[in-house]
Amino acid sequence: MAKYEAPLRDMQFVLHEVLGVEDRFSALPGQDETGEDLINSVLDEAAKLCQEVLQPLNQVGDQHGCIFENGVVRTPPGFKEAYKAFTEAGWPSLACETSYGGQGLPKTINLFVDEMVASANMSFGLYFILTFGAYLAISEYASEELKDTYLPHLSKGDWLGTMCLTEPQSGTDLGLCRTKAVPGENGSYLITGTKIFITGGEQDLSDNIVHLVLARTPGAPPGAKGISLFLVPKFIPKDDGSTGPRNGVLCGSIEKKMGIHGAPSCVIHFDEAVGFLVGELNRGIRSMFTMMNHERLVVGVQGLALSETAYQNAADYARERLQSRSLSGPKNPDGSADPIIVHPDVRRMLLTARAYNEGARAFLGWVGLQIDDSHHHPDSAAKASADDLVALLTPVVKGFFTDNGTEVCNLCMQVFGGHGYIADHGMEQFVRDVRISQLYEGTNGIQALDLVARKLPMKTGGVIKAYLAIIRSAVEEHQANPLLAEFTEPLDGALYELEGVTQWVIERTGINPEEAGAASVDYMKFIGLVSLGFMWLLMAKVAVDGPLSDDKKFYAAKLSTARFFMQRLLPQTHSLAVVICSGASSVMALEAEAF
Amino acid sequence: MAKYEAPLRDMQFVLHEVLGVEDRFSALPGQDETGEDLINSVLDEAAKLCQEVLQPLNQVGDQHGCIFENGVVRTPPGFKEAYKAFTEAGWPSLACETSYGGQGLPKTINLFVDEMVASANMSFGLYFILTFGAYLAISEYASEELKDTYLPHLSKGDWLGTMCLTEPQSGTDLGLCRTKAVPGENGSYLITGTKIFITGGEQDLSDNIVHLVLARTPGAPPGAKGISLFLVPKFIPKDDGSTGPRNGVLCGSIEKKMGIHGAPSCVIHFDEAVGFLVGELNRGIRSMFTMMNHERLVVGVQGLALSETAYQNAADYARERLQSRSLSGPKNPDGSADPIIVHPDVRRMLLTARAYNEGARAFLGWVGLQIDDSHHHPDSAAKASADDLVALLTPVVKGFFTDNGTEVCNLCMQVFGGHGYIADHGMEQFVRDVRISQLYEGTNGIQALDLVARKLPMKTGGVIKAYLAIIRSAVEEHQANPLLAEFTEPLDGALYELEGVTQWVIERTGINPEEAGAASVDYMKFIGLVSLGFMWLLMAKVAVDGPLSDDKKFYAAKLSTARFFMQRLLPQTHSLAVVICSGASSVMALEAEAF
Secondary structure (H helix, E strand, O other), rough: OOOHHHHHHHHHHHHHOOOHHHHHHOOOOOOOOOHHHHHHHHHHHHHHHHHHHHHHHHHHHHHOOOEEOOOOOOOOOOHHHHHHHHHHHOOHHHOOOHHHOOOOOOOOHHHHHHHHHHHHHHHHHHHHHHHHHHHHHHHHHOHHHHHHHHHHHHHOOEEEEEEEEEOOEOOOHHHHOOEEEEEOOHHHHHHEEHHHHOOOEEEEEEEEEEEEEEEEEOOOHHHHHEEEEEEOOOEEEEEOOOEEEEEEEEEEEEEEOOOOOOEEEEEEEEEEEEEEEEEEOOHHHHHHHHHHHHHHHHHHHHHHHHHHHHHHHHHHHHOEEOOOOOOOOOOOOOOOOOOOOHHHHHHHHHHHHHHHHHHHHHHEEEEEEEEHHHHOOOHHHHHHHHHHHHHHHHHHHHHHHHHHHHHHHHHHHHHOOOHHEHHHHHHHHHHHHHHHOOOOOOOHHHHHHHHHHHHHHHHHHHHHHHEEEEEHHHHHHOOOOOOHHHHHHHHHHHHHHHHHHHHHHHHHHHOOOOOHHHHHHHHHHHHHHHHHHHHHHHHHHHHOOOOOOOOHHHHHHHHHHHHHHHHHHHHHHHHHHHHHOOHHHHHHHHOOOOO | OOOOOOOHHHHHHHHHHHOOHHHHHHOOOOOOOOOHHHHHHHHHHHHHHHHHHHHHHHHHHHHOOEEEEOOOOOOOHHHHHHHHHHHOOOEEEEEEEHHHHOOOOOHHHHHHHHHHHHHHHHHHHHHHHHHHHHHHHHHHHHHHHHHHHHHHHHHHEEEEEEEEEEEOOOOHHHHHHEEEEOOOOOOOOOEEEEEEEEEEEOOOOOEEEEEEEEEEEOOOOOOHHHHHEEEEEEEEEOOOEEEEEOOEEEEEEEEEEEOOOOOOEEEEEEEEEEEEEEEEOOOHHHHHHHHHHHHHHHHHEEEEHHHHHHHHHHHHHHHOOOOOOOOOOOOOOOOOOOOHHOHHHHHHHHHHHHHHHHHHHHHHHHHHHHHHHHHOOOOOOHHHHHHHHHHHHHHHHHHHHHHHHHHHHHHHHHHOOHHHHHHHHHHHHHHHHHHHHHHHOOHHHHHHHHHHHHHOOOOHHHHHHHHHHHHHHHHHHOOHHHHHHHHHHHHHHHHHHHHHHHHHHHHHHHHOOHHHHHHHHHEEEEHHHEEEEHHHHHHHHHHOOOOOOOOHHHHHHHHHHHHHHHHOOOOHHHHHHHHHHOHHHHHOOOHHHOO
16 A cells, blocks of 8 residues: 655755745734744644545555435545545635634645645545635635625535536537526525535535535527626525535436546536526636646656656666666675665666656746735735746646646556556555546647646746746856856756747747747647756755755755756757747648548 | 457568568478468458457456456456357467467568457467467477377367466565476476466466466576476377376466456466476476567567557547637537547547557568578578577567557546546557557566577677667668658667667677666667667658558658657657666665665
8 A cells, every 4th residue: 555754854945945925924914923833833833634635545556436316425434524524624714714613823824735635535535626716716706795605614614616617518618508507586696506516515524615606697699708607506505604505406317527526527417406606797717727737746646646646656666676686786795685775677667757757846836836926915016927837838837747747657657567556565555546637637739738828928038037037037046066066067058948938839820820839839848848857957056055954965965866857858959949949830721620 | 348450451561562472481491482462351350350259348348347256367358268169260470380289470460460369359368378488388398298288289289288487575586486396207397386477377268378477497506507307288188199197287266456457467386296397407497488589579579569559549539529729720610529639639649649659560570571581581691680680679569669659648648637547438448458469478677688698799799789789780771862861860860879889889898887877778768769760761761652542641640650659759869878878876875775
């Protein structure tokens, strides 16, 4: 069975030593007490719960799955008790507003807790992250009355949230939504239609379920501009706030799927269910995107989270499994063979995992700080530019982290040889579970298209330019330091390539929009690699500068992994640049019938 | 549910138009009648059986799996009847020798049949390909008596074969084998020990099971040099050749695994089981490698086979699924949306699949011809050089084809969006099934190490040089043709890079053997890409030269896919060259405890 130990030391390194989050938080209203000790104790507590309560249920969840009978979904054995412990400890409320019973901590910290939860038990974590997304959308767009009724419960976790977008004919293309909303009593609406792939659409963990549903009102304009967002509770709250009568919401079935068996993907039928408008009529897509953008980031976190657990198990196995001798002579002469960690290719696989994971964790913290600034920074210019960066980088976190997630989980499974294919070891579960992260909340192709076709043109290219300038200035700041030359030089080269490719893509897209699509996934990988290179430079800087603690081996490992990243992962940009600049013609030429 | 249509047109193109196999076969003894018509009718018949009998059982096999009860394994519903139809039609005997009841057809043809069988039902095909491997090892190394007793049954298919190598402590490192063989009566041996991961180790398809088992005799030298190969039947044949008493061979359990649920992976206990030596004492590894090399090639074929089926289903889905509009304006204005095949990134995924698959199929044919020459060519120099090429390229077919297999199946699943994750569509089964191909018969890391550390040094680099010279001469032959410049130029560049990288790897490995391991997987991909580039040049040549048939669209699609390969897949070599030449230091530096 797989194990998991929360990477607390690495999280502390990123937060306190690399990013100095305390200083950043101190500039935000209400965060003056969010210092190193508080942050570390939050992370410590989360780690304990994840390791002791959630992780032991991960394989149970996979093997038992959810059971659907008579309209009711039963979650796997132990999930209910774990959820009780989780809510009693207050985790759902971590980043919720204090006015609704939340703890009001920065989202940056919440993202690191999200990582641990998903590492320990991705299926379990899904209930939690969807609920926080629903919280955000309601908080931003709903009436005061809806907020007062729903947010305290979502913060407390005794009610859970879902996101009801997809219909059989309407996935990526939300404009094809057919679910109807007709005006009902007292300003409410009656919602009728069928939604699919609703994670946690029905479950036995919470007293109530709060569905956020896209639907179309009578006479609404066709397409995406005629879609509104509704809050549809499973049980309609009474005036005193307690759960009242059952609403017209029914689970029709749950899907048989590749992984995340601990979280049911439900078909949900709405039959004249009472719903309440959230935000303006016909502006539902915009309101939903508040939730969606949160989910996209946290799905990116899932990619990192499963890579981390997979890595830990593969590294342990590689140190223990004795098989063959080192190419440079026996390293364990008294044993029957050497541990397989002596073999260069096993190390290549493990170091790829390390370099992606640690780079992604730092970048997650960096983006998290932009998110907190974008919500709370007192300076409006700083707030706006942080918001732009979040918009630019959300698809990168989602797409790049989850593409790497699948790659890394597969590499770590590969370390186990044939044993990796056997269910007992738990490695194949990571591969199956992480695979959904490339698909849901917008496929990675959609993320890449969003990045290239919508985000690059923001402010006539001003946002991407501002981001690349931040990296450029970090390179320039450290270029004179000979101890960092092995990091600044390759990053400088890749950044220079990226600047050129970015210009090329923006220009060509202006002429032919299909160029954006043809370049998109490769461009997303390119900017992801350079972003992680940026992080590895910052981390190497800390490690070189003289460690703040006496944990010398930790810093030596950072430098070693930074070298691996620069020498073996970053050079992927060379091929990406050539492929991107080959343009759209080779992609678009073949007739559809010829495929 | 997934569908499959055998790519007969493409197979015919490769065999008859690109490779001209008839001329090659006519040089081999006993093959003068193996002409185009005969080959096509064999492929047609195989296609029918695969499409109509094997493919409909593929999802059944996945969902039912095999059942182990009281020492007996029951294969999934329908497998028994399908196997009966398969043997009655004579498919197991296709490439077996006529002297043992076989049809004596070239292995090249058998490989194409293997592809269809694996495309239709990979689990089903496993029983078949392992048996042919056992046939080969017995045919090459066993006594006349053993051959006369066993080969006719293996050819007929009423007995099936297995390969028993792995033990819990002995996977890649076969020298750690502990199974014992002590001399018994009449020159037989008594075999005692436990083997794991034995595909088809127990089943209900055949009257008898012929295990080829690695074991150690008393006083044998330690390690790989003390291992012998034994034939251990489930039922000991009587003197008249019919199945006799049960031997001491028992199935202890079957594994719960990620995929290939239709083929049981058995724990097999040998308890003083009667076995017969195959080949010389203590030379068992060598004898086993006759079987193993066959299996490695056919595992490569599995990578291609699943990619092909996954591609076909993804292409169909992309033409049918309506979602969003083309970036360049509506292409299906009367529909609710455009088919997703209008989107550049969907096309990128599909074309990646096509370009890898069609390139791999051609390369498989090319390697198949070397195999046939290596066994039967009347000219001993031609025979020897073909044998060298097979040795060099076997790990490339196994490793590169199966790495691409996982990549392509994942891309094709991605085309389905969230629906790809749902079991019904069958796409996630391809991803789970194909994943084993990177692990078994030697992990792909082992293939790559074999290529770099054992095969590159063959004849002081003479074999790899000879292979690259073949590609070089094809480039030179077509370089003057302006219609082929778009193919010869990029291939020339990549080949030039490969020549340099090869020299670099050979030199560095001479100084430090760990350089071989550090370069290995990237080098394998490099040579794989150039090999497929070579094939795409040959295919483009046929397409440009004036089609032999009037199927103009087929040739236009070949040229279009060739362009995609050259512009978008081959350029991966640029990054691979940089990464390989970064050497072993970044891989070897980190201490084992720091992982």
